[in-house]
Amino acid sequence: MDVSKAIVILGKTGSGKSSLANTIFGEELFTIDHTINSETEKCRAATKSVNGRKITLIDTPGFFDTDRSEEDMKPAIVRCITECAPGPHAFLIVLKVEKFTEHEKAVIDKICQYFSEEVLKYATVLFTHGDQLPKGKSIMDVVDQNEFMKDLVQKCGGRCHVIDNKYWNNPRDEYRSNQFQVEELLKTIDKTVLANDGGRYTNEMLQTVEAEIQQEEELIRQSSENMSEEEIRRQARDRAYKKLIFKLAGVTTGALLGALFGVVVMVGAVATVLKISSEPVQLRHAVAKTVGVGLTGGIFRGAVGASGTTLGALTLTAAVTGAVKGALTGYDAAEGADSPQEAVKRANEAVQEEAQSFLDKTNDVLESMLQPKSKQSQNLK
Template sequence: MGDTRRIVLLGKTGAGKSNLANTIFGEELFTINHTLNSETKECKAETKSLNGKSITLIDTPGFFDPGRSEEDNKPEILRCLTECAPGPHVFLIVLKVEKFTEHEKAVIAQMCNQFSEDALTYAVVVFTHGDQLPEDMKIEEYVDQSEGLRDLVRKCGGRCHIVDNKYWKKNNEDEYRSNMFQVAELLNTIENIVMENNGGYYTDEKLQALEIKIQNEEECIRQSSLNMAQEEIRQQAKIHVFKKQANNSSLTWIKGFWGLAVIVGLFATITAVIRNLKRYGIARNTTT
């Protein structure tokens, strides 16, 4: 099965992804800025050993928010794919305990477009802001009240959990409303997903291509840095591949822009020539 678990957190801006990552790790490795613009701007990965497993959590910005442009998303999606290559063992779809609106549905649809709907078979729905869950109600009952949530959780194999990043940190009175209990349950669910997939992970052509590039880069680094540890080699390789891919993406955009500029320039030139020919024709007709 291996001892490594790569876990990607996905969700709209403000859902509580960074806080959830800190709650899972039990320490603040992911920065939370308590301001109006506190959302994560860049994809970030941190690794920690939990229950004998090396857990890598990959926190992402609100990739699929309707207000984010494709150009804003491209580098961070690339960074996310590079961090989780050759593929994540689990996706955590992070939602608040609140009404499941068309906005949330659109975010889920965008996720499936990016990773394919097969990714949901590797996914867990994790709700934050557990203090909003009505008393004496479990998250499964809450989900059952919404057709949209029911359908999403069903596609995720019926897997859902809940935490509260603020009020459930030290709750000894109610085991269910305790982050310690919920995180333990979530980690069990993650292990079950890995076992069900025989230690495998979600992957696709993009992730496989990135992994080949990373492995090639690792070999180059290994040959030039004989004393470097494998973990450091891997990290350096991912950084190099990301930079190369990001530069290639920028060059592609520049080439496209330049091509458009050339076309526009040619069109302007042709227009000017036609205008001058018309003027010349008019002037000639006037003199004759």
Template structure:
């Protein structure tokens, strides 16, 4: 199969919305595994290629609505699978009320790619049996301002399928066969409008360069592997390298969160101790407690809490008091930074 003429199509939408069923409808066979409720947490980007009506098509199933720790590898996998860029994006939604949750998915798509990506996008609705009898999708979209605005940004392109009830339906509109044929024609129109080009950005271009370098390296030692096999393995190698490179970064993020939480706890402890001591020494509005006396109380309690001896001469200004409090905290922060560096170095070695 000539991969250079293959249309790369990315399916975007929440897990469970019906992307895998839509992909199987497009291919006319079950090449994508359907997720049930027990599989929702384990979803990851998958890609399959097949010839459909004389077109070579690669479908890439991805989920933009992941939590931060899961989204990063999901996005990396999607980018490596569709590099150098997708010819079309299918944004998959259910026929249901357009809520803030659906809007959040669209926002995430625009963040992962860009607003410009919507020029290559088609809105595809699943659960078409929820459409009122005799109503077409265009009319349904007009009833929601959020949906209407979204479809307009996508050039007015929208289609609908039903993965359960329209499989063997021969009716013109309420038929998956009819809708898939219309969808493929729409994708052809997108490709034509963009002069055969595809959506790309800096991230996709960088990944494609890495894949091509890996392909060249593999050709020198791959023996009799076909170009398709080399390309597939190169993508896999680039993804693994990027995932490994990204892992220390995420470890540092988690460590920073832990450090921040630790520092907040320490500062809170100091405040509680200092407040308790000040309250004992003098009421809140006791004007007889001078600045030097307050500073002495603060320094004494800070030193006691952190196991340090307070200076003999306490500072007499508010700025000096704050500096005394923050100095041990800064030492703790620096210590945690050293620990983070050593953890990262250990990760790299292992």
């Protein structure tokens, strides 16, 4: 069977991700919404042969938008995880050719926050709105003028291209040609796949999700006849997505992004939740104790993190433990909910209650430590 190269398109809202996918495919397979709202509220995927290569483009919402609600983003992130499992062959980080502002810097900072060095081995920076390139300049000329963009491109192995979804259709200059740039981009992806020994980017979390999808595929094969493998895969992904939404209701958006893009502590935390969420309740609680109920700082980090708050002062070890514990707390609380919204509400209430309990205990300890020594002595008597 001809294996399609899976390519995930990432970038902020309005950067031209959906238009880029249509430009690469040479037809409008992705709907463009020109209203003020995001053009892609849901993660979408399409497959087609382009210049002799079979590719699947996975178009995503603005994962790195700085003004999007975390809870609004969670379903789209889970959908992206199921669409690209067991892992994509490449990532395209989409930015606009424009004057670099603090907003663009914030987006790049967020990308660097969630992307591990491993992910960047599979990533290419792709600039849209190429008509804004100064005359006689290449995209690397523009990149070299900005330290933040230059640093990101360097981390991606120097892989960088430019395209113009609107104007570069009948150019006189070969460089300013969509046809030329698409072929150059696909060549870069070919080289990236070859450099990574033909493999996909994957991690424990993506492999765990793939195992869930394969289980669903087997169930569908047993109950359905004369169904193509492509349709079986599609239905299996849909079933897995619905299950994962509930299983991951207590996990933060940040943890999901970190797990998808290779932040080691988040990969382990989210994968642990997925693996044990189908086990008996007694086992889940036993695992929760094993992974660090004794590290109260970590528990607090997980509880606060699961309710959408961050606390940067805690150690990395505490964060790992807390992420797992907080996610488990959220999962247990969400069990039995009638909808993802109710599951999230239950999870947030549970972890907030746990966080408040820890805060109260911490305040008592701090007040005791801050008392004058003489008063502490009296208390001891």
